[in-house]
Each structure stands twice: as structure tokens, then as C-alpha cells.
Amino acid sequence: MSSPVTSPKRQAQSEESIKAAEHASKAKRRARRAPYWLIAASIGILLVGTGYPTAWQLVTSTQSYGLAQQFGAAAEFIGLQNYIDLLSDAEFWQVVGRSLVFCFVVAGLTLVLGLAFALLMNAVNKAVRLILQISMLLAWAMPIVASMTVWTWLFDTRRGVVNYLLDKIPGVDMYRFDWFASPWTFFLMAGIIVTWMSVPFVAFSIFAGLTQVSDEVLEASALDGASNSQRLRLIILPMIKPVIAIVMLLQVIWDLRVFAQIKILQDAGASGSKFDLLGTYIYKVGTGSNDFASAAAASVIVLILTISISWWYVRKLMKEED
Missing domain, CATH: 1.20.5 (Single alpha-helices involved in coiled-coils or other helix-helix interfaces)
Known part of the structure; x- marks a missing residue:
């Protein structure tokens, strides 16, 4: 068919x-x-x-590269000798330790202050919030050289406003106090400046995360009797934890590689290796001593250190999420 x-x-x-x-x-x-x-x-x-x-940087770090090579002389290949010299240098390890302490302390302080400003912006009315946002934007948008000029005037030994105001406190003698003489006061001043420049970014980032927190959830927790501190600790912070984690990681990376603020402060009155962080140390080794190969090797070590911190931090966050 x-x-x-x-x-x-x-x-x-x-x-x-x-x-x-x-x-x-x-x-x-x-x-x-x-x-x-x-x-x-x-x-x-x-x-x-x-x-x-x-x-x-990788190629140069394995060579003997100085001022002559800048003018065309052939660079001699020396393998890992630059890394061996750096890793056996006690001064380099002091700079590394100092930089790590500085970056974690400043990044932590920046995160706390940024979170506080974000919560403040989220709590106040629109007019006050707008004033806060404009003020932080002006501080954030100011060029580094211009803002550092103002800060060096504020901490000036003879005519500084900071010394003048602190000297007015009974029992405090700050007359012509030199903030650049001691590494402790130098890095205290540098930490204040770097934190001031970084807080706006952290505050705006966390505030953006706070706007995504549901009002219904907060109202329900208030009806259940949760206090403000409990809502912050048990509801708000866990919900914006991804934003806080990324902001903290970025701050650690940026503060580990800070250069311009430290260099300008050193030019204003501080001198010596005890005032160096990794950025200024690499600059002095390369530009000051014309040892560009060692500077390249130090840069590679900083890159490896940054990647290691970032990798450890991201792995930790992924384990917590799992």
C-alpha cells in the first residue's frame, strides 16, 4: 500500500x-x-x-640593566641574581614588612570610616546627604599634587594649622613639632592623608550596596523587636558583604602600591630608607641608583605579593560562600 x-x-x-x-x-x-x-x-x-x-619587567629583572643600557649598551643575562640579592637584603624585607603593616592598617581604617559615612548617608535626609556627597566628591576628585600641597601646609613645622590647634590643648606642647622627623609620626601623617583620599570611594560603593537592602526586610525585623545594632550586624552587613569584600581587596592592593603621597611627603622634609614603602623604594633603586634591573625584580616581587594576597582573599570568600 x-x-x-x-x-x-x-x-x-x-x-x-x-x-x-x-x-x-x-x-x-x-x-x-x-x-x-x-x-x-x-x-x-x-x-x-x-x-x-x-x-x-620580567625580562629586565633577569639582566644587568643600568644607565649604560638606557643608551643602547647590550644587557647581560644574569638569571635570578637580582632576586637573590633582593631577598637576601635586610633593608628590602624591612620595607616589605613596613608596607604590609601600613596597607592593612590604612585599608582597615578606610573601610570602617567609609562604612560609617555610608550608613550616615543612608540615614539622613536628602539635603544633608547631598552635602555629604558633594563634600566627598570634591575630596576624591582633587588632584593628588594639589591636595598634598595643602596637607604639607597643614603639617608644616613653623606655620602648620595642625600644630597650632594641638598646641592650644592644655598640657600639649606642639610648638614647631616636626612631623617629618620620626617614622612613626611620618607614617601616621601619611596614613591620615591616604585614608582621607580613599574614604569617598569606599563610602559611595557601600552606600550603593545599602540602597539594595530591602526596606520590607528592615521593617519586618523592627516589628520583631530587633535593635538598630542587631539589624546592622545580622541583616545589613551580611547582605552587603560582597561589596565590602571587593572594596577591602581593592583598598589593600592600592595601599600596598601607594607612591605619590609618600614621595611628596618625603620631598617635604623626610629623608632616609626608614621612611620608604615599596613604591618609593623601587623608585629610589631604579631612578636614584640607576639599577633598573633590581627595580624591575622588586616590581615583580610586589606583583607576586599582590597576586598572592588577592588569591588568598578571594579563595577565603569563596569558601565562606560555599
């Missing part, structure tokens, strides 16, 4: 259905690939911008 012949109309409908299914399948594949293309573009731009400098 022969099978019935398919009508032309039904055959056309079947072909259209097949084409529609193929088109939908292709559209789904393109949609799945779109994020990867966007990520690939970002990675490509990052590699172009940082790939060559990083490769140059």
Missing part, C-alpha cells in the same frame, strides 16, 4: 518550521557566546595595556 503524497502546502509549512527551529538554535548559541566575546574584548584591552610593561 503506497503512502499518501504530502501536499505542497504541508511540505512548505514543514520547511518553514525547520528553518525557524534552526534560526532559534543559532540565536541561542549567539546569546550564549556574547558574554565570552565581551570578556575576550576586555581581556584583550588589558593585555595590550599591561602586557608589554609586565613582559619588559
Whole structure:
């Protein structure tokens, strides 16, 4: 018995259905690939911008590269000797330890103050919030050199406003006190300045996270009898924890590599290796001593240290989420 012949109309409908299914399948594949293309573009731009400098640092760190090589002389390959010299140098380890302490203390203080300002902006009315936001934006947008000029005037030994105000406190003698003479007061001053410059970013980032906290959840907790401190500790902070974690990581990385503020303060009156952090140490080794190979090796060590801290921190966050 022969099978019935398919009508032309039904055959056309079947072909259209097949084409529609193929088109939908292709559209789904393109949609799945779109994020990867966007990520690939970002990675490509990052590699172009940082790939060559990083490769140059890696190659130079294995050579004997000084002032003569800057003018075209051939660089001698010496392998890991620059790293061996650095890692056996007690002064380098002192700078590393000092930089780690400085970055974690300043980053922690910045996070606490930024969180406080974010909570304040979230609690006040629109007019006060606008004043706070404009004030922090002005502090954040001010160029580093301009703001550092003001700060050096404030801490000036002879005409500084800080010494003048502190000297007015009964029992406190701050007349012509030199903030640049001791590493303790120097890094205290530097920590205040770096924190002041970083707090706006942290405050705005956390405030953005606070706006995503549901008002219904907070109202329900208030009806259940939760106090303000309990709502902050048990509801608000856990909900904005991802934002706080990323902000803290960024602050540690930035404060570990701080350079401009320390260099300007050193130029204002502090001198000697005991006032160095990693940024100024690398600058002095490279530019001051014309030992660009050792400076490149120190830069690679800082890069490895930064990646290690970031990797440990991210792994810890992922374990907590699991």
C-alpha cells in the first residue's frame, strides 16, 4: 500500500518550521557566546595595556640593566641574581614588612570610616546627604599634587594649622613639632592623608550596596523587636558583604602600591630608607641608583605579593560562600 503524497502546502509549512527551529538554535548559541566575546574584548584591552610593561619587567629583572643600557649598551643575562640579592637584603624585607603593616592598617581604617559615612548617608535626609556627597566628591576628585600641597601646609613645622590647634590643648606642647622627623609620626601623617583620599570611594560603593537592602526586610525585623545594632550586624552587613569584600581587596592592593603621597611627603622634609614603602623604594633603586634591573625584580616581587594576597582573599570568600 503506497503512502499518501504530502501536499505542497504541508511540505512548505514543514520547511518553514525547520528553518525557524534552526534560526532559534543559532540565536541561542549567539546569546550564549556574547558574554565570552565581551570578556575576550576586555581581556584583550588589558593585555595590550599591561602586557608589554609586565613582559619588559620580567625580562629586565633577569639582566644587568643600568644607565649604560638606557643608551643602547647590550644587557647581560644574569638569571635570578637580582632576586637573590633582593631577598637576601635586610633593608628590602624591612620595607616589605613596613608596607604590609601600613596597607592593612590604612585599608582597615578606610573601610570602617567609609562604612560609617555610608550608613550616615543612608540615614539622613536628602539635603544633608547631598552635602555629604558633594563634600566627598570634591575630596576624591582633587588632584593628588594639589591636595598634598595643602596637607604639607597643614603639617608644616613653623606655620602648620595642625600644630597650632594641638598646641592650644592644655598640657600639649606642639610648638614647631616636626612631623617629618620620626617614622612613626611620618607614617601616621601619611596614613591620615591616604585614608582621607580613599574614604569617598569606599563610602559611595557601600552606600550603593545599602540602597539594595530591602526596606520590607528592615521593617519586618523592627516589628520583631530587633535593635538598630542587631539589624546592622545580622541583616545589613551580611547582605552587603560582597561589596565590602571587593572594596577591602581593592583598598589593600592600592595601599600596598601607594607612591605619590609618600614621595611628596618625603620631598617635604623626610629623608632616609626608614621612611620608604615599596613604591618609593623601587623608585629610589631604579631612578636614584640607576639599577633598573633590581627595580624591575622588586616590581615583580610586589606583583607576586599582590597576586598572592588577592588569591588568598578571594579563595577565603569563596569558601565562606560555599
